[in-house]
Amino acid sequence: MSKNVMKKFIKSYQSSNPEKFNLDLINSKSKDNIVQLIADNCKTLEILDGIKFIGCYSREFSYPKIKSSKERPIELDLDESRLFEIVINFKLKKGEEECNIEKILYFPILLENTYFLINGNKYYPVWQLVDSETYRTKAGVVQKTMIMPNKFANEKSSLVDYYERINISTRTIIHEIFKQKLSPFAYFFAKMGVSETLKYFDINDKVSFINENQCSEDDDFYIFKISKDTFLKVDKYWFDEDINNRSILISTLLSTFKKRIIFSKIYENEYWMRQLGSNFTKNNSNHLEKAQSILSSLERILDNSTKRFLRIPASDKENIYAVNRWIILNYYNLLKQDNMDLANKRLRLYEYLMYPLSAKFSKAASRILNSKNVTLSTLKTVFSNIDKGFLIKEIMNNSLIRYMNAVNTAADLPTKLKGSTAGPQSQSESGGASIKSKTLHESMLGRIDICATSSGDPGTSFSICPFCKITNTFNFTEKPNLDVNLDDEEDDE
Helix, strand or coil, X not given: CCHHHXXXXXXXXXXXXXXXXXXXXXXXXXXXXXXXXXXXXXXXXXXXXXXXXXXXXXXXXXXXXXECCXXXXXXXXXXXXXXXXXXXXXXXXXXCEEEEEEEEEEEECCECCCEEEECCEEEEECEEEEECCCEECCCEEEECCCCCCEEEEEEEEEEEXXXXXXXXXXXXXXXXXXXXXXXXXXXXXXXXXXXXXXXXXXXXXXXXXXXXXXXXXXXXXXXEEEECCEEEEEEHHHHHHCHHHHHHHHHHHHHCCCCCCCXXXXXXXXXXXXXXXXXXXCCHHXXXXXXXHHHHHHHCXXXXXXXXXXXXXXXXXXXXXXXXXXXXHCHHHHHHCCCCCHHHEEEEXXXXXXXXXXXXXXXXXXXXXXXXXXXXXXXXXXXCCCCCCHHHHHXXXXXXXXXXXXXXXCCHHHHHXXXXXXCCCCCCCXXXXXXXXXXXXXXXXXXXXXXXCCCCCCCCEXXXXXXXXXXXXXXXXXXXXXXXXXXXXXXXX
């Protein structure tokens, strides 16, 4: 047998990856698209009336040029930094005034799927482990978006049937956004009216509003009193089928009628628009305009990145109303979910590296949303102090960037799999992480390399197992784990 034949045989026989390492995982940092993330972030600024995002694109960094002795221009070969430029364009308009804004940002190129080269030094970015769809707190349930957190607090309440056939303890959801605490149904009623809201939640044949004359004791229905002449009629068998989630739904629905309501007004859309607007301005003549502005702002907080990362049915993330509906209908389970389960976590890289830009846009948007007499000059302040090196300066000081100036790259592989729960928008951002979040969780088995974790707080600083699998959205599982965790002692705090 010739040597060439033997070489071909050995080559075909041997596995190219005998250790069965997950090469997609090891090289997955290069799949994160910074241009798309920045575009999604810029799009969130359209929450502000007068700002239109035109688009952004990347281009190679143009190095400075010098002239040779023969007066021919040549390009200086600088290997001190490997960067590219991201060009961002906006159109601003207020009244008759308008202008175009162009911003250029430098961002480092990820070399060998491992490190950045900035000023001749290597900087190794590590994965950040963060909550995925939602996470629970002592106050309630929170969903993160680029522009602002979508908060759903809750308070203890009870549901008492008018004829005393049921008396149960439950919770009422309170939507906390735009510095206001309202029933989430206040936004649904203002947007689509009561009838369409009930259809949207698919409860129009289970729930109905009746007046005092229609009120009577019926074994097939529960009756809940709203006001002297207004009652809510609820299908008893549907309610009892999933009493935990549905008691929260009905209690929240009833809380929308805390103000005195006239039965004939329930199905008037303009009435609910005025009710919503009255929570944000005392000027009676401005209630409708303010409500429309608030609804427009609400509809824009669901950015494209958040929408893309959500592992829920497509019909439940079409817009912010669909997402909020999903949260309300699953609130009991979301309130009980295990935050530490890796099924409810995801990895991210470029998101936290561009966090300074996200934070600046978010603060500016919040400030302008709560301002009066917004002018073109006011809108321009959103982009002040953003120079070409804005992100580079922040990256070099980021706590999740490992600086290394060694020539030997033997440590590159472990560095590719290094992870942390610290950093921007994380549980341990301000050093306040709970003891529980610093320990190992059973879901880490086979996903986190126990031998490479921190001995002091293995849940905070860790290394991903090279055999681990992750999805295209950098999650450990295809779906979140929303199974109720009844054994958690913190559930009822």
